[in-house]
Each structure stands twice: as C-alpha cells, then as structure tokens.
Amino acid sequence: MELEFGKEFYDSETALRGVKNKPDFWDIEKNRPTSAVFKDSKGLSVNRTGENKKYYIISLETLKTNLGENIRAVAEVNCGDCKDLEVYLKYCPLRDNIYHSEIHRSENQILLSKQQAKKLAELCKIV
Secondary structure, three states: OOOOOOOOOOOOOEEEEEEEOOHHHEEOOOOEEOHHHHOOOOOEEEEEOOOOHHHHHHHHHHHHHHHHHHEEEEEEEEHHHHHHOOOEEEEOOEOOEOOEEEEEOOOOOOOOOHHHHHHHHHHOEEO
16 A cells, blocks of 8 residues: 655654553553653554544554454544654554554654653543
C-alpha cells in the first residue's frame, strides 16, 4: 500500500498506542491509562494515522489485530501535543505494519522522561 504521507508528522495527525491488559497500565480510579503505558526503553511503539480518515481506521484495526486479546484500550495522542512536549516522533514502518512509528524522548534519547510520560497519559484520549 502506498502511503500519502512522508516522514514528517502533521500537528493534526494522531498516534495510536495500544494499552495492554496489565494492572500497571490502567488507573482504575481515573479509568484511564497510567504513565507506564508511555514508557518503553526500546522506543514507544505507536501507529500513526496521517490526516486521512481511512488511514486512521486501518491503523486502529492493525493495532488491535497485532495486540489481540491482550489489549484493554487504545490511547490516541495528538502529534501536535507531542511536539509541544518536545518528544521526537519517528516513522519506523515494518514489513507487516506500514503505520508503525515510535515516540522517543529526543532525537538522541529513547526513553521518555517521567514528566513527558505523565503528560501524555493526561492528554491522551481513549478510542
């Protein structure tokens, strides 16, 4: 499938993060993901959506299929918010997932800071 977007992320674009069904990933009182969802020393895997609604739907379905029954929810993060938090958005397509991307602390560091992860957890929407 040929993409209609390149390596740059639009401010209006969203990134989708699967929330695994693990106790550390869900705040029961707030009924939303914890900051632990946004911490991964190997790079925070997300599916980008582009600005096209069809990519959003396909990206969401790809994410759900890849995680299977292990998924509790899908968190949607606005790429403009990511840029405001000064995190680095990196397009990393895989052979079986052309939407795959990663969120890093910066261009040179992978793991998000506690503050960045906490803020993304606060800003994300559940889809």
